[in-house]
Amino acid sequence: MGYIESVKEKAKKNIKTIVLPEADDIRILEATDKILKENIANVILIGNEDEVSKIANSKNFNISKATIIDPNNFDKIDKYANDLYELRKAKGMTFENAKKLLTENSRYFGTMMVKENDADGLVSGASHTTADTLKPALQIIKGANGVKTVSAFFIMELPNKDFGENGVFIFADCGMNANPDVEQLSDIAISSAKSFRELISSNSEPRVAMLSYSTKGSAHSELVSKVVNATNLVHQKEPDLLVDGEMQLDAAIIPEVANRKAPGSEVAGKANILIFPDLDAGNIGYKLTQRFGNAIALGPLCQGLAKPINDLSRGCNADDIVGVVAITCIQASELD
Secondary structure (H helix, E strand, C coil): CCHHHHHHHHHHCCCCEEEECCCCCHHHHHHHHHHHHHCCCEEEEECCHHHHHHHHHHCCCCCCCCEEECHHHCCCHHHHHHHHHHHHHHHCCCHHHHHHHHHHCHHHHHHHHHHCCCCCEEEECCCCCHHHHHHHHHHHHCECCCCCCCEEEEEEECCCCCCCECCEEEEECCCCCCCCCHHHHHHHHHHHHHHHHHHCCCCCCCEEEEECCCCCCCCCCHHHHHHHHHHHHHHHHCCCCEEEEEECHHHHHCHHHHHHHCCCCCCCCCCCEEECCCHHHHHHHHHHHHHHCCCEEEEEEEECECCCEEECCCCCCHHHHHHHHHHHHHHHHCCC
């Protein structure tokens, strides 16, 4: 059983309700059909019921078991607006502005559904930018207790099962923090290890490689020092976590290279979590792996939020959406 199938099976054991606010995107409706057929989750679609049903029917997608909510005809819209106003009034939000935002912006409305416990999680981003998904989440859901740095990661499943955890990796941060400092980079590494245990394997050890263009002092610069210092900080915060760096990619994943460049490392050659030094590297790295390596890329997924809100690549297909919804269900189950 591949990773995606195992995630679906796990999601089916504890059915959650997930909001998909981009109901006018045909891929979302195709994914909804599949999610409901496979009984992975309950689905809430945001939009005009007649229009959404017309689009679905034109492609013979069965979304009859989905709940379709139009914010303009929602009986709790005033409560949502007042609660959003209370959350954001210090930033200049008024009740009128809050209501307008909720009725005109499906991502804000969907995020408020999660905040109000009318849904367990949200998946968006098929037809909107990452910022359109994550800005409402950061303003409304905010970080979990004790989490200073909210970050984004991808789960990458490679055809070659010799790499990572039977072909599966976590790549972070690939969607949120443009140039994390030492503290943030250490937080991203620790959160990624937690995500590995929740979403990939609770029986295997997370092995975290802090990536750089240098391995163990082969080069010296401010860029390298940031990774070295972040690695040291992770050791201080989580002394039992298997983490090593600074490390080049080949040293992190290929045992023969690891033996030459980082002998004695418990991570080198067998990393299953790759922490990139900045967003440029992370975004390029995951796309190269996806396109050249024929890997399945699920994300950007969020870690560190109080409730699960996940992004999609605008290049996603319906199966990608199904996979991210299943992952969101598992994240929600972890909060039970």
